[in-house]
Amino acid sequence: MNKFNQILVLFPTLMILASCAGPPPSNQAQDTNTQTQTASVAQAAPLNYDDYAEVLTTYVTEDGLVDYQKLQENRQQLDDFNAALGAVNPNDYESWSEAEQIAFLTNAYNSFTLQSIIDQNPLKKSIRDIPGVWKGRKFDVAGQTKTLDNIEHKTLRVDFNEPRIHVALVCAAISCPPLRDEPYTGEQLDAQLDDQTSKFLDSPHGLRIDREKDTVYISSIFKWFGKDWEQTYGVEDKFTGNASERAVLNFISNYLSSEEKEYLEQGDYKLKYLDYDWSLNKQ
Numbered sequence: 001m002n003k004f005n006q007i008l009v010l011f012p013t014l015m016i017l018a019s020c021a022g023p024p025p026s027n028q029a030q031d032t033n034t035q036t037q038t039a040s041v042a043q044a045a046p047l048n049y050d051d052y053a054e055v056l057t058t059y060v061t062e063d064g065l066v067d068y069q070k071l072q073e074n075r076q077q078l079d080d081f082n083a084a085l086g087a088v089n090p091n092d093y094e095s096w097s098e099a100e101q102i103a104f105l106t107n108a109y110n111s112f113t114l115q116s117i118i119d120q121n122p123l124k125k126s127i128r129d130i131p132g133v134w135k136g137r138k139f140d141v142a143g144q145t146k147t148l149d150n151i152e153h154k155t156l157r158v159d160f161n162e163p164r165i166h167v168a169l170v171c172a173a174i175s176c177p178p179l180r181d182e183p184y185t186g187e188q189l190d191a192q193l194d195d196q197t198s199k200f201l202d203s204p205h206g207l208r209i210d211r212e213k214d215t216v217y218i219s220s221i222f223k224w225f226g227k228d229w230e231q232t233y234g235v236e237d238k239f240t241g242n243a244s245e246r247a248v249l250n251f252i253s254n255y256l257s258s259e260e261k262e263y264l265e266q267g268d269y270k271l272k273y274l275d276y277d278w279s280l281n282k283q
Contacts, residue, residue, distance in 0.1 A: 046100045047088055049183035051081040052111055056181045064170070064178020065283040072118040082111055086140025093142040100186030102160055105141075106168050107183050109151045112139045113172050116148075117280070126278045127172040163228040163251070164193040166221050167200045174277040175205045175219065198255050205274065207252060209260060214269040220276045222248045240267035 055078050059071045071078065085108050093101065116133050117123065124130055130137075134149045141151065156165050170179040177200040184192055200206040200219070208217040222229075226244030229251050239249040249271070253261040263269075 045092075046096060046186060047084060047104060049081075049107065049185065051077045051084070052107060052183050055081065055111075055114070056179070056183065060179050060181045061283055062181065064180070065281055066114070066117075066172070066179060067283040068114075068117055068123055068280070069282075071114065072121070072123070075115075075118055078111065078114060078118075082115055082139070085111070085142070088142040090143040097186050098160060099189040102156065102162055102165065103184035103186050103189050105151055105156050106165060108139070108141050109148060109156075110168075110170050110179060112137075112148060112151075113170060115139075117172050123282070124280065126280055128278050157225075157228060161231055162193075163225070163232065164197055166225050166228065167196040168193060170281070172281050174279045174281050175274070176281060177206070177221075178203070179281065194255075201252060201255050205277070208274070209263070211263070215272055216249075216264065216269050217272050217274050218248065218252065220273045222252075223273050238265045238267065240269060241271050245271055 055071070059067045061067075085104075088104075093104070096104070113127070116130055116137055117127065120130060127133055135147055138145050138147055140146075146155070152165075152169055156162075156169075167177045168180070168184065170176045177196060180192065180196065182192075206219050210217070222245075226248050229247040230243055233247040233250040234243060235246050235250045239246040239253075241249070249264050253264045256264070
């Protein structure tokens with residue numbers, strides 16, 4: 001048999017072998033990709049907040065006050081949740097949306113604050129009576145060690161342009177915004193922060209307008225962190241005060257009646273800051 005005939009005989013066999021060594025059918029490749037994507041999504045799912053939600057609904061009143069004594073006596077769920085905060089994979093955290101990251105860090109700050117309070121026996125009259133509560137006490141957060149100050153000032157305020165965090169972070173004081181009786185979630189974050197803002201401004205600790213004295217009183221929180229509002233709410237020809245104060249007042253005006261908003265915009269009033277009550281926000 002000559003070489004040409006040998007090639008003709010071997011050709012079908014070579015074709016069969018080539019097809020066996022080739023890529024899998026397209027539907028098989030799609031199934032494999034789908035399984036990989038599904039596994040990736042599952043790994044990146046936000047933290048389960050069920051334990052924290054039960055803590056909040058059980059020990060926090062509608063007004064944001066906390067039954068620290070009972071929480072101290074039944075703290076296992078809080079401790080379990082705080083341990084889960086530290087066990088979050090850093091890569092998973094990085095894969096979350098911005099809203100999910102903000103919700104996670106805000107919940108962490110508030111939950112670790114609760115822990116800081118009930119770690120004291122007897123309970124302190126104010127969070128400021130706890131040595132190193134903001135800069136010294138350390139917590140595990142998504143594979144990193146952070147203090148409360150680091151969560152707030154080095155992470156949330158640096159990584160995100162979201163000044164409404166200041167109505168969500170609760171430092172366990174009477175003049176703080178109220179502690180919400182539900183966790184923050186990425187899906188609901190915007191609505192939750194708007195609701196928090198409205199509640200805080202409606203409280204005696206957030207805003208008071210005295211037209212008889214031509215004076216507007218706002219929380220000292222807006223003085224301490226006023227610059228955080230400038231990027232989004234900065235304005236030059238309305239309201240009163242310096243750049244930060246005008247930005248804050250512009251932000252606040254979005255949550256008021258049209259009459260109150262017009263009053264703030266015209267700027268013919270004195271701006272003062274409310275005294276801050278650091279007493280524990282206990283029930």
